[in-house]
Amino acid sequence: MLSGSLFSLCLLALVAHSHAGLSWGKCPSAKDAVKTFEPTKYVGFWYQLEATSQVWQFGGKCPTANYTLEDTGRVHVKNSMKVFGKEVAQEGYAELVGEPGEAKLNVVFEVPLFGHREASYFVVDTDYENFSVVYSCSSIGPMKAEFGYILGRKPTLDESLKEKVDAAVARSGLRRGAFQKNAQKC
Numbered sequence: 001m002l003s004g005s006l007f008s009l010c011l012l013a014l015v016a017h018s019h020a021g022l023s024w025g026k027c028p029s030a031k032d033a034v035k036t037f038e039p040t041k042y043v044g045f046w047y048q049l050e051a052t053s054q055v056w057q058f059g060g061k062c063p064t065a066n067y068t069l070e071d072t073g074r075v076h077v078k079n080s081m082k083v084f085g086k087e088v089a090q091e092g093y094a095e096l097v098g099e100p101g102e103a104k105l106n107v108v109f110e111v112p113l114f115g116h117r118e119a120s121y122f123v124v125d126t127d128y129e130n131f132s133v134v135y136s137c138s139s140i141g142p143m144k145a146e147f148g149y150i151l152g153r154k155p156t157l158d159e160s161l162k163e164k165v166d167a168a169v170a171r172s173g174l175r176r177g178a179f180q181k182n183a184q185k186c
């Protein structure tokens with residue numbers, strides 16, 4: 001089994017290699033996020049339409065997310081993708097961590113072998129019914145890896161949402177050009 005620090009080094013190398021947003025410093029908590037967030041409207045099934053480069057989905061296709069409310073108030077997270085045509089899923093949970101009403105969550109995954117993995121999950125903008133723009137950040141020792149996701153309720157993003165999505169990405173501080181489309185054809 002890999003030790004934590006060796007794993008971090010490997011992750012660092014992988015993340016650097018994938019040109020993801022790796023930089024020095026802590027993950028920011030003062031980022032733009034929806035201020036009147038309604039988790040009950042947000043849960044359900046989302047297609048991951050675009051994302052900045054990321055190691056977790058290496059070799060994977062058609063990533064999706066299914067969020068459900070747990071009795072505890074936590075949100076159950078199930079991320080799925082197809083690897084060589086087979087569905088591979090990872091499950092975890094998310095908890096609200098911001099000021100009341102703020103769409104700032106912390107997502108926790110218990111990954112076999114690699115152990116505990118945590119990331120912030122800030123909803124920068126969503127209309128609940130069509131799109132969501134998410135800023136996410138993971139700490140790796142003295143560094144942070146920043147990611148962005150554009151989620152949609154349908155497998156393609158309606159052209160009419162382009163302006164809203166672009167504006168949200170700009171507010172997140174992520175580069176729009178860093179996003180890559182995931183063809184949702186599996």
Ligand SMILES: *[C@@H]1O[C@H](CO)[C@@H](O)[C@H](O)[C@H]1NC(C)=O
Nearest residue numbers: 044045046065066067068078
């Ligand atoms: C999402 O998860 C819920 C609860 O487990 C399940 O009932 C539903 O079928 C899932 N949706 C999809 C599209 O997989």
Ligand SMILES: *[C@@H]1O[C@H](CO)[C@@H](O)[C@H](O)[C@H]1NC(C)=O
Nearest residue numbers: 126127128129130131158160
């Ligand atoms: C989602 O998109 C549909 C189709 O464009 C639109 O009718 C609906 O109003 C949108 N929902 C919200 C909450 O904006």
